[in-house]
Amino acid sequence: MEKTLVVLAGPTAVGKTACGIEIASHFKAEIISADSRQIYRETAIGTAVPSSEELALVHHHFIQTTSLTETYNASMYEQQVLERLNQLFEKQDLVLMVGGSGLYIDAVCQGIDDLPSIDPELRSSLLKRFEQEGLETLTRELSELDPVSYNRVDLKNHMRVLKALEVSIQTGKPYSSFLSATRKKRSFRILRVALDMDREILYDRINLRVEKMMESGLLSEVEQLQHLRGYTAMKTVGYRELFKYLDGELSLEEAVDLIKRNSRKFARKQLTWFRKGNQYQWYSPENTHQIIHWIEEQPHSEK
Numbered sequence: 001m002e003k004t005l006v007v008l009a010g011p012t013a014v015g016k017t018a019c020g021i022e023i024a025s026h027f028k029a030e031i032i033s034a035d036s037r038q039i040y041r042e043t044a045i046g047t048a049v050p051s052s053e054e055l056a057l058v059h060h061h062f063i064q065t066t067s068l069t070e071t072y073n074a075s076m077y078e079q080q081v082l083e084r085l086n087q088l089f090e091k092q093d094l095v096l097m098v099g100g101s102g103l104y105i106d107a108v109c110q111g112i113d114d115l116p117s118i119d120p121e122l123r124s125s126l127l128k129r130f131e132q133e134g135l136e137t138l139t140r141e142l143s144e145l146d147p148v149s150y151n152r153v154d155l156k157n158h159m160r161v162l163k164a165l166e167v168s169i170q171t172g173k174p175y176s177s178f179l180s181a182t183r184k185k186r187s188f189r190i191l192r193v194a195l196d197m198d199r200e201i202l203y204d205r206i207n208l209r210v211e212k213m214m215e216s217g218l219l220s221e222v223e224q225l226q227h228l229r230g231y232t233a234m235k236t237v238g239y240r241e242l243f244k245y246l247d248g249e250l251s252l253e254e255a256v257d258l259i260k261r262n263s264r265k266f267a268r269k270q271l272t273w274f275r276k277g278n279q280y281q282w283y284s285p286e287n288t289h290q291i292i293h294w295i296e297e298q299p300h301s302e303k
Contacts, residue, residue, distance in 0.1 A: 001093040002300040003188040005085065007105055008098045008291075009034070009274050010195035011267035013205040015285035017050050019195060020098035021058050022288045023295075027094045030059040032081055034099025034108070036074075037236050039066050042228070045213055045221045046238040068231050075114060078107035089188065094295075102273035109192070111184030118166050126162050126169075138165055146174035159232075191298055193291055194280035196271065206263045213238065214256060222246070237262045 006029075008020050024031050033039070037047040041064045049063060061084055066072050081097075085108075088095050099105065106112070130138055135158050142165050143150040149164040164175040171178075196202075222242040228234060229243055238259050245255035274280055283291050 003089045004094045004295075005108075005186075005188050005190050006094060006096050006295055007034070007109065007190065007192045007280075008096060008195070009102070009105060009192065009280065010100060010285075011202065011270040012048075012100055012263060013209045013267070014195045014197060014202060015205075016098050016100065016195060017048075017054060019285045019288050019291070020096055021054060023292055024058045024096045026292050027096070027295075029092060029094045029096050030061065030088055032084065032095060032097045033060055033062045034097050034101050034104045035063075036077075036101040036104050037233060038063050038099075039072065039077075040064065040068050040233055041066065042068050042225055043221070043233065043236070043239070045216050045218045046236065048209065048213070068225075068228050068233050071117070073115075074103050074107040074112050077104050078112050081108045085188065100270050102270065109186070109190050111182070113178050115167060115178055116171055118170055122166055122170055123162075126166055130158055130162065135161060138162065141165060142168070145169065146176055148174060148176035152176065159235075189301060191295060192280045193294070194274045194282050195285045196282055197284055202267060203264050206267060207260045210238070210256060210260045210263060218242065219245075219252075237266055 006023070008016055008023065010016050020031055023029075035047065037043060038049050039062055040047070043049075044064065050060065055063070062077070062081070085095060097105065097108065103112075126138070135156075138158075138161055139150065139155050142153075142161055145168040146164055149168070153160040153164055155161060167173075167175040167178065218238060219242055222239055223246065225234065225239070226243070226246065229239075234240070234243075241250070241255045241258045241262065244250045244258075245252050250258065281294060283294075
């Protein structure tokens with residue numbers, strides 16, 4: 001049988017974990033997590049890591065395997081997942097990838113350009129310049145070093161501007177020159193499924209999830225991570241809002257409301273990402289049996 005990677009994607013709180021476990025159980029498959037935040041050991045509550053009971057049902061990979069203090073990115077994820085897939089495909093024909101991080105999923109399915117590692121001192125100095133001089137100075141510098149990126153990136157997103165700028169400065173080459181957008185061929189078949197539901201129901205689920213996170217001790221988790229708040233992963237929804245509460249900028253009620261609002265906004269961005277290119281077969285999360293039937297009916301490529 002042809003080796004197959006089934007991707008199960010979708011927005012936050014749509015029900016990917018439960019659906020994925022049911023599908024994986026049917027195919028006796030293992031699950032690779034495609035969540036760029038669940039990979040960190042320190043952020044279990046705020047990233048909605050599957051429960052110990054759920055993890056016991058199916059073997060999961062790439063959950064809480066890295067520390068916030070360690071460098072990690074989509075390129076590293078691509079390399080590590082491809083290595084793990086080679087191992088898994090030796091004993092099974094189908095592997096399930098479940099998650100909401102579109103960049104990580106695309107890195108595995110079609111490849112990501114190899115970007116150079118950045119000198120931490122350069123990154124720190126650019127961040128300090130952003131804080132002291134503002135974004136306009138940096139975007140102006142980017143327009144000189146890399147006009148292509150200047151016209152492509154969201155110039156209001158300081159993280160995107162800083163990324164393009166730091167690569168351009170360190171390498172002496174435009175950041176855009178590293179982005180070939182060439183799809184890499186994979187030795188296995190890829191099937192992509194995405195989950196969605198009525199928007200109001202999804203928003204209610206998101207709001208309820210945030211409330212459950214707070215009940216489970218999210219504030220305590222954030223308090224314990226204050227010394228790590230400078231790391232990129234701490235800019236995640238749920239953490240940055242509670243840091244503002246701890247700094248006295250928001251009341252706790254305001255912070256929780258903001259987490260809900262930003263989570264809904266994030267879900268919309270995820271849906272936009274997964275809908276581009278019409279690469280996914282869309283289902284409601286309660287239609288797991290239909291998803292399984294669709295997977296089983298897909299023709300294999302001719303070797």
